[in-house]
Amino acid sequence: MRKKLEEIAPELLERKKKEEKKELEDLPDVNGPVRMRLAPSPSGPMHLGQSRMAILNDEYVKRYGGTLFLRIEDTNPHNILPEAYDMIPEDLEWLGVKIHQIVIQSDRFEIYYDYARKLLEMGKAYITTVPADEWRKLKAAGKPTPDRELSVEEQLERWEKMLGGEYEDGEAVYVVKTDLNHPNPAIRDWAAFRVIKDAEHPRVGNRYIVYPLMNFSVAVDDHELNLTHVLRGKDHLNNTYRQMYLYEYFQWKKPVYIHYGWVTMKDTILKTSLIKEGIRRGEFSGWDDPRLGTLRALAKRGIHPEAIRRYWIDVGLKSADIEFSWDNLYAYNREIIDSKAKRYFFVWNPREIEIRGIDAIESRAPYHPSKDMGFRHYTLKSPIRVLLVEDEWKSIDDGTLLRLKDLCNVVKRGNIGEYAGNDVSVIKRGAKIIHWCPTEGIETKVFMPDGTVYEGVSEPLVRESIGEVVQFERFGFCKIYYENGKIMGYFAHR
RNA sequence: GCUCCGGUAGUCUAGCCCGGCCAAGGAUAUCGGCCUUUCGAGCCGACGACCCGGGUUCAAAUCCCGGCCGGAGCACCA
Numbered sequence: 001m002r003k004k005l006e007e008i009a010p011e012l013l014e015r016k017k018k019e020e021k022k023e024l025e026d027l028p029d030v031n032g033p034v035r036m037r038l039a040p041s042p043s044g045p046m047h048l049g050q051s052r053m054a055i056l057n058d059e060y061v062k063r064y065g066g067t068l069f070l071r072i073e074d075t076n077p078h079n080i081l082p083e084a085y086d087m088i089p090e091d092l093e094w095l096g097v098k099i100h101q102i103v104i105q106s107d108r109f110e111i112y113y114d115y116a117r118k119l120l121e122m123g124k125a126y127i128t129t130v131p132a133d134e135w136r137k138l139k140a141a142g143k144p145t146p147d148r149e150l151s152v153e154e155q156l157e158r159w160e161k162m163l164g165g166e167y168e169d170g171e172a173v174y175v176v177k178t179d180l181n182h183p184n185p186a187i188r189d190w191a192a193f194r195v196i197k198d199a200e201h202p203r204v205g206n207r208y209i210v211y212p213l214m215n216f217s218v219a220v221d222d223h224e225l226n227l228t229h230v231l232r233g234k235d236h237l238n239n240t241y242r243q244m245y246l247y248e249y250f251q252w253k254k255p256v257y258i259h260y261g262w263v264t265m266k267d268t269i270l271k272t273s274l275i276k277e278g279i280r281r282g283e284f285s286g287w288d289d290p291r292l293g294t295l296r297a298l299a300k301r302g303i304h305p306e307a308i309r310r311y312w313i314d315v316g317l318k319s320a321d322i323e324f325s326w327d328n329l330y331a332y333n334r335e336i337i338d339s340k341a342k343r344y345f346f347v348w349n350p351r352e353i354e355i356r357g358i359d360a361i362e363s364r365a366p367y368h369p370s371k372d373m374g375f376r377h378y379t380l381k382s383p384i385r386v387l388l389v390e391d392e393w394k395s396i397d398d399g400t401l402l403r404l405k406d407l408c409n410v411v412k413r414g415n416i417g418e419y420a421g422n423d424v425s426v427i428k429r430g431a432k433i434i435h436w437c438p439t440e441g442i443e444t445k446v447f448m449p450d451g452t453v454y455e456g457v458s459e460p461l462v463r464e465s466i467g468e469v470v471q472f473e474r475f476g477f478c479k480i481y482y483e484n485g486k487i488m489g490y491f492a493h494r
Numbered sequence: 495g496c497u498c499c500g501g502u503a504g505u506c507u508a509g510c511c512c513g514g515c516c517a518a519g520g521a522u523a524u525c526g527g528c529c530u531u532u533c534g535a536g537c538c539g540a541c542g543a544c545c546c547g548g549g550u551u552c553a554a555a556u557c558c559c560g561g562c563c564g565g566a567g568c569a570c571c572a
Contacts, residue, residue: 184497186568194570238567473532
């Protein structure tokens with residue numbers, strides 16, 4: 001068939017090429033402005049994985065208009081980094097996510113308590129004093145704890161005792177009734193409040209000893225904030241089912257839930273507890289250590305927030321699990337920074353080489369190969385010495401003609417370079433191009449995301465680009481900092 | 495074990511709901527060529543996928559059934 005077509009009508013086989021720019025699919029059931037939320041817990045600054053929900057929610061609120069809440073879920077005092085209350089909004093601002101209102105759950109204990117009491121009065125919850133492991137076993141067998149069917153009065157009494165501090169940590173738990181015979185064991189009666197006396201909450205201190213668990217506070221707040229749409233990872237699917245029981249009991253209107261797939265990030269350090277421990281031990285320099293997957297680390301390396309946004313829009317919110325691709329993120333970032341980044345030379349493991357056969361050379365190297373950004377000028381005078389990458393110089397055979405980029409041609413003679421004119425056409429004839437650095441360059445360290453460090457020298461004019469992303473030619477894009485008289489580069493990508 | 499969610503090239507994605515325009519599109523990666531005073535960018539090309547098996551149909555990536563594989567949850571974490 002195809003062969004025939006080729007004979008009869010080859011023009012039909014011509015494919016027109018068009019690049020697609022992916023857009024996010026529409027949200028279902030949108031009637032007017034949307035109300036959505038981000039719900040991080042303040043255990044650390046934001047990382048790449050969390051940026052997905054932030055970007056997607058932000059995109060939709062911007063598309064349809066409405067309100068985006070930042071709800072800080074700080075109902076587990078054992079897992080709070082106090083600085084995170086400020087770090088999270090900072091990270092979101094860097095990402096370009098527009099937050100309309102911040103809600104902090106630790107301000108809302110009384111609201112949760114009100115609903116908890118109502119639910120007890122409705123006979124839809126109970127307080128059990130059965131130890132956790134025993135309770136779990138009973139649930140697995142589909143059996144109630146003895147206190148599940150106590151009267152409402154007795155339950156309310158227990159609730160007051162709980163609030164009054166008469167139970168110690170772990171002695172009493174408030175449980176929402178669902179269905180003990182639910183085929184999915186994850187949905188059967190779930191814990192909603194527990195006693196915590198052994199920790200001080202960074203915001204409310206010891207004012208409360210009964211803390212809500214995530215499923216309860218989330219459902220109450222989603223309802224109280226009148227959310228229209230909830231985007232969450234599909235690891236929360238069972239939590240959604242659990243929360244639906246509260247919606248049914250209280251006859252609340254349900255938001256639209258969308259569960260997107262799981263993202264695995266190979267070789268990326270995201271786990272907050274691990275990072276915290278690493279920082280404490282001095283293994284990581286801080287929350288922005290270039291080896292980490294925090295947004296602060298990416299920012300430090302010169303990854304542009306727009307690249308992250310494009311990446312997550314490209315991925316969308318389908319429910320299949322995916323693997324994160326640094327290559328794709330870097331490609332988007334390169335597209336953004338390539339036309340803006342100035343070019344400089346950075347010579348790692350440098351070796352000084354003398355160029356003989358000429359008294360002085362003028363170098364005129366463009367800041368950018370295609371954009372008009374002017375030139376870096378250097379004048380080298382006899383005795384002319386330049387720095388080259390030692391390994392590269394060693395790998396070149398004696399007598400080879402080389403081009404020192406934007407400087408001159410040279411023939412390798414042992415440890416010196418013999419001046420060989422400045423005719424650029426030698427490149428066409430196959431001369432290898434290498435880069436160099438004047439000896440009065442500035443000491444430079446470049447930190448790679450894998451933890452390795454390149455030490456060397458970069459050209460003195462790099463000082464003009466402190467705080468910017470530059471491209472070290474033949475090396476890659478780096479963001480430039482200045483500390484203690486040295487240039488510090490954080491590597492973004494090639 | 496129980497429950498749920500998935501499965502399009504190495505990776506990401508379009509198409510699937512509403513079967514035919516799919517000869518499966520795009521991006522990225524890799525490789526090759528051109529261009530370029532960078533190993534960057536650009537241009538051109540190559541590579542490479544509908545998990546498997548049945549069924550329905552004139553026609554299946556798309557609908558149905560069975561299997562296989564992957565992931566998540568079954569916390570007094572979020």
